[in-house]
Amino acid sequence: MAEKFRMENGLLLSDTTMVEFADGCADAGTFVPGTHEAGEVVPCPGCDGEHRIASVLQVEVAHNITVTKAEPADDDEPGT
Template sequence: MAEKFRIENGLLLSDDQTIVRFTDGCTDEHSLIPGAHEAGEVVPCPDCDDEHRITSALVIPTAHNITIDRVEPEPEDEPEA
């Protein structure tokens, strides 16, 4: 499956994972599933060998164009004047 990218508010985003809840009461209540999924889809369970229907889903986008170039010190770490 090819990764799809989009730009929102200057961020290069992809939908890498979805937090899902399954309808059949699988013990793996809130699972992370690769890719973007919606309620009603049937997906393989990450913890058992069965497939389950998704009751609710929350897609988690990943930003790819963020660079950290400087870390600000915590207030208690600043030198005293």
């Protein structure tokens, strides 16, 4: 499955679906490129088989974000 990319507000986005399979792999929270619905059969990213989708969560993935510095959380600062 080829990902389809688009630009929105300077972000390079693609649609991805987080799925739980009804049969086959017990891989919970697997991401499958594209937009899918419960009941569809899709190729499994974790094995060579195909599985029926039990539930889905549609998400958009931004591909052109780079984290250059992580700010510490308030409880991680020394002396507090």
